[in-house]
Amino acid sequence: MFDINPRATVVHEYNIPITRLGKPINLIPISDVHYGCAAHSTTHWQEDIRKWKATNKDNYYIFLGDTLELESDSERKALRGLHDTSLVRYDDVAQQLNQRFIHEIGFMQGRIIGCLEGNHRHEFQDASTDTMRLCRALDTKHLGVIAFIKLNFWYCKKRRGSIDIVAWHGNTGGGYTVGASFNILQRVSAWSGADIVMSGHDHKKGVLSESKFAGTKDGHILDRRVLLAKTGSYLRTYVAGEETYFAPRAAFPLEIGSITIEMTPRETKDKGFHVDLNYRG
Numbered sequence: 509m510f511d512i513n514p515r516a517t518v519v520h521e522y523n524i525p526i527t528r529l530g531k532p533i534n535l536i537p538i539s540d541v542h543y544g545c546a547a548h549s550t551t552h553w554q555e556d557i558r559k560w561k562a563t564n565k566d567n568y569y570i571f572l573g574d575t576l577e578l579e580s581d582s583e584r585k586a587l588r589g590l591h592d593t594s595l596v597r598y599d600d601v602a603q604q605l606n607q608r609f610i611h612e613i614g615f616m617q618g619r620i621i622g623c624l625e626g627n628h629r630h631e632f633q634d635a636s637t638d639t640m641r642l643c644r645a646l647d648t649k650h651l652g653v654i655a656f657i658k659l660n661f662w663y664c665k666k667r668r669g670s671i672d673i674v675a676w677h678g679n680t681g682g683g684y685t686v687g688a689s690f691n692i693l694q695r696v697s698a699w700s701g702a703d704i705v706m707s708g709h710d711h712k713k714g715v716l717s718e719s720k721f722a723g724t725k726d727g728h729i730l731d732r733r734v735l736l737a738k739t740g741s742y743l744r745t746y747v748a749g750e751e752t753y754f755a756p757r758a759a760f761p762l763e764i765g766s767i768t769i770e771m772t773p774r775e776t777k778d779k780g781f782h783v784d785l786n787y788r789g
Contacts, residue, residue, distance in 0.1 A: 512636075512640055512650050513652065514625050514629075514631075514637050514639070514640065514650075514652065514653070515625070515652065515653050516652035516653065517652055517653070517654050517655075517656075518622075518649070518650070518651045518652040518654070518655045518656070519655070519656045520621075520622055520649050520651060520655055520656070520657045520658070521657075521658045521660060522568075522621045522622070522649075522657065522658070522659055522660070523660045523662055523667075524568065524659055524660065524661050524662065525662050525663075526661055526662060526663040526668070526773050529663065529773055529774060529775055530772060530773070530774060531566075531772070531773075532566070532770040532771065532772045532786075533566060533567075533568065533770070533771045533772070533773070534563065534566050534567045534568065534768050534769070534770060534771075535567075535568050535569075535570070535659075535704075535768070535769040535770075535771055536560065536567055536568070536569050536570075536766060536767075536768050536769075537569075537570050537571075537572055537675070537706050537708075537737065537739040537766065537767065537769070538569060538570070538571050538572065538575075538739070538766050539571065539572035539573055539574060539626070539677065539678075539707075539708030539709070539739040539740065539741065539766075540572075540573070540574045540626070540708045540709065540711050540739075540740070540741035540742065540743060541553065541574065541575045541576070541609075541741075541742045541743075542574060542575075542576070542577045542628070542741070542742060542743040543575055543576050543577060543605065543608075543609045543612075543742075544576055544577040544578075544605045544608075544609075545577035545743060546747070546750050547743050547744045547747050547750060547752045547753075548577065548742055548743060548744075549742050549743070549744050549764050552742055552764045552765050553742045556765060556766060557612060557613075560615075560616070561615055564615055564616070564619065567616075567619060568619050568620075568621055569616050569619060569620045569621065570620070570621045570622060570623075570624075570651075570657075570673075570675060571620070571622075571623040571624060571639075571642075572624050572626070572675060572676070572677050572678075572706065572707065572708040572739050573623075573624045573625055573626020573627070573628075573629070573639070573677035573678075573708060573709070574626035574627065574628045574629075574677065574708065574709070575609060575623075575626070575638070575639070575642070576602070576605050576606060576609060576628070576629075576630070576638055577605075577628065578602055578605075578628050578629055578630040578638060598630070599630075599632050599633055602630035602632070602638055603632075603638075603641070605638075606630075606638045606641055606642060609642070610642055610645045610646065613646070614646070616646070617646045617647060617648075618647075620646055620648040621648070621649070621657065621659075622643070622648055622649035622650065622651040622655060622657070623639050623642055623643050623648060623649070623650060623651060624639070624651045624652065624653065624654075624655060624675060624676060624677050625637060625639050625651075625652060625653050625677065626639075626677040626708070626709070627677065627709070651675070653676060653677065654674070654675070654676035655673075655674070655675050655676070656672070656673075656674055656700075656702075657672070657673040657674075657675060658670050658671075658672055658673075659671050659672075659673065659771075661773050661781070661783060663773065663781075668773070668781040669773070669781040669782065669783060671703040671704065671771065671783050671785070672700075672701070672702040672703050672704075673702055673703065673704045673705075673706065674696055674697075674700045674702045674704075674705045674706075675704075675705075675706045675707065676707050677707065677708055677709050678707040678708050678709020678710055679692055679707070679709065689710055689712050689738050690716055690736055690738070692707070693705045693706075693707065693716075693736040693737070693738070694718075694736060697718065697734055697736060702734070703732070703733075703734055703735070703783075703785065704734070704735045704737060704769065704785070705734070705735070705736050705737070706735075706736075706737040706738075706739055707737075707738065707739065708738070708739045708740070708741070710738070711740065711741035711743060711745075711762045712738040712740070712762060713738055713739065713740030713741070713762065713763050713764075713765065713766075713767060713789075714737075714738050714767070715735055715736065715737045715738075715767055715769070715787040716735070716736045717733055717734065717735055717736070717785075717787075718733070718734045718735075718736065719731050719732070719733060719734070720732045720733075720734055733784075733785050734785075735769060735785050735787060737767060737769065737787070738767075739766065739767060740763070740764070740765050740766045740767060740789075741762065741764065742764055742765070743764075744764065745759060745760075745761045745762050746761065765789060766789060767787055767788070767789040768787065768788050768789045769785060769786070769787050770784075770785070770786040770787065770788070771783050771784070771785060772784040772786070
């Protein structure tokens with residue numbers, strides 16, 4: 509049985525060992541893969557899988573939902589009216605697709621910080637979801653619908669510092685513009701105080717950085733970099749001869765793929781500790 513609430517708020521700590529100061533550690537958020545959809549970009553997905561395999565020892569991953577092309581919220585409501593035998597058939601289809609996806613990302617096991625629920629998910633007859641089953645198969649944390657994550661950095665057997673992340677799949681509705689997406693992240697950044705705020709859902713991809721200032725006891729001002737991240741997608745906006753979600757809306761074509769956040773641990777002049785945050789992709 510799965511004793512997990514898929515709609516929960518989750519607080520999670522994850523330890524990252526540091527082998528060498530000054531060496532970047534890659535944090536790779538992956539969202540809206542929509543694996544199994546006709547509009548899923550197999551080319552981009554397989555290119556990134558090959559890249560991540562090659563650098564896996566330097567990577568940590570977090571999944572932000574909609575990994576599979578499964579039912580939306582409204583479609584799940586419609587399924588509840590089907591007979592049990594029909595629901596079992598849907599379970600079988602969803603499980604087969606999930607197993608294929610788990611096989612493709614199996615090399616990430618031991619380096620996945622956790623997995624969030626999205627709005628496209630399958631709820632099995634045993635009350636589990638495809639995300640819960642993925643987490644169990646790869647021995648990682650189920651992060652509910654929103655997660656407050658603390659990454660602890662360990663060096664020479666001591667916890668030297670940490671960064672805080674707020675992550676969720678994304679808000680339903682909202683505007684099509686880039687500004688509308690980042691406005692939500694900025695609001696969450698303001699009340700959470702997190703170092704990184706990230707979400708998916710609208711398939712936009714990019715990172716904005718902000719500076720947060722704080723005074724010290726000795727009269728200095730500290731500058732802390734904060735990243736606001738939209739985590740991208742592997743779903744094509746338009747496909748010749750195919751129906752896509754975005755086509756009837758005449759939506760902006762969106763760049764396909766994921767971002768990478770570089771976390772570089774450094775020792776400061778006074779023997780303190782700091783993690784530099786940068787990004788690419």
